[in-house]
Amino acid sequence: MLSDTIRHIDLSVWPEAALVLFVGVFVLVTLRTIRSSRGLEQQMAAAVLDEGVPVDVTSQGIASNMRERAHG
Secondary structure, rough: HHHHHHHHHOHHHHHHHHHHHHHHHHHHHHHHHHHHHHHHHHHHHHHHHOOOOOOOHHHHHHHHHHHHHHHO
């Protein structure tokens, strides 16, 4: 009974679903990498060297940090 059920399952859908999932994630990661701001990269790189300085990685935090650096 179990072998009959397994025999009638169409397994050709799974490789196609995996390919669609892979391409979708690849596109999302590529778009996020392209759209990432240079300020965020610099802030996160500097966070490794700064001891005890909190880092705000939200887009609002980056914008306010950039304004502070420009005016201060």
